[in-house]
Amino acid sequence: MDIGSLQRIAWDNKVLKGYNTTDLPLEFCMLQEKAAASFTAWRRGKEILGEELADIVLYVSSIAEMTGLDLQHEVKEKVDKNAARPD
Template sequence: MDVGSLQRIAWDNKILKGYNTTDVPLEFCMLQEKAAAAFSAWRKRKELLGEELADVVLYATSIAEMIGLDLQYEIKKKVDKNSARSD
């Protein structure tokens, strides 16, 4: 699955379930909460780490959709930029 498809699937699920689709600051707070949960899973309950990291990705894709950002394009651009760095 590509990032663009994931972004649309995550967004469609939010709409279907009646989740937040307008409050960007709230989504960033939820993303931080999910990142913290992933860190805790890594430290304590590694069997949940994959699920928690998936939540991080899903929240990031949802934020991108909320603000009209093509996350697949942005990721590609960032990977290319990192590849060109000499450090």
């Protein structure tokens, strides 16, 4: 699955389930909560770390959709920029 497809699937699921699609500050707060939950899962050696990290990706995808960004394009641009930096 590419990032663009993931972004659309995550968004369609939010719409279908009636989840937040308009409150951007709330979405950023939920992203922070998921990042904290991921850290806690890692620190405690819990098996749900992968699930928590996946939640982060889904929240980031939703934020990109809410702000009209093509996340796949943005990630590619950033990867290229990082690759071009001197060591």
